[in-house]
Structure formats: structure tokens, C-alpha cells
Amino acid sequence: MSFKKQYLKSEPVCKVTFKLSKDEAKNADKVCIVGDFNDWDVATNPMKRLKNGSFSYTVVLPKDAQYQFRYLLDDNQWENDWNADAYIPSPMSVDENSVLAV
Numbered sequence: 001m002s003f004k005k006q007y008l009k010s011e012p013v014c015k016v017t018f019k020l021s022k023d024e025a026k027n028a029d030k031v032c033i034v035g036d037f038n039d040w041d042v043a044t045n046p047m048k049r050l051k052n053g054s055f056s057y058t059v060v061l062p063k064d065a066q067y068q069f070r071y072l073l074d075d076n077q078w079e080n081d082w083n084a085d086a087y088i089p090s091p092m093s094v095d096e097n098s099v100l101a102v
Contacts, residue, residue: 001071001081005102007063014063014102018081020071022053028073031055035069035097042072061102068097 001024006015018033025031031047037059038044047055061067068088071079080087084098 017058
């Protein structure tokens with residue numbers, strides 16, 4: 001699991017590309033990235049499945065902010081990004097949410 005941040009010089013935003021390998025996605029058929037930036041809507045941001053079985057998704061976010069997020073595998077298994085900038089206890093469960101700082 002990883003993400004790449006690319007700050008745009010022309011605007012106060014950051015382009016973030018999230019990636020999960022086939023193994024990290026646990027051979028899931030579908031992966032969605034869910035978080036503050038999409039109001040935790042599980043249907044809003046499905047990740048693109050690549051030919052090698054990995055998944056990718058790019059989003060543009062306002063900079064100077066933090067966003068909580070998690071990955072949802074096959075609509076039933078939540079996963080954190082273990083390379084996140086931080087972790088915050090989830091208000092919805094005993095799990096933690098991954099944090100992205102841009």
C-alpha cells in the first residue's frame with residue numbers, strides 16, 4: 001500500500017495517487033477508497049483494477065489539510081494504508097483510520 005503526493009504549483013492542491021498491489025488487495029475483485037474526501041461513501045471512489053491485479057486511484061485534494069481514509073475490499077473487508085502519515089481511532093469502530101496529510 002502506498003500513495004504518492006504531487007503538489008501543483010499553479011493551485012493550492014495536491015494530486016494523490018493511491019496504489020495497492022494484488023497481494024495487498026488480498027486478490028480482491030473490487031477495491032474502493034473511502035474517507036473524509038468523499039464523505040465515507042463506499043460507492044464514490046472505486047479504484048481502477050490494473051492488468052497485473054493491482055489497484056490505483058488518483059484524487060486532487062486541497063492542501064494544508066488532513067484526511068482520514070480506509071480501503072474497502074470486495075465490499076466487506078476494511079484495510080488501512082500501513083504507509084499512512086498517521087492513524088486516528090475511528091469514531092465508528094474499534095479500528096483506526098489512516099491519515100493523509102497534504
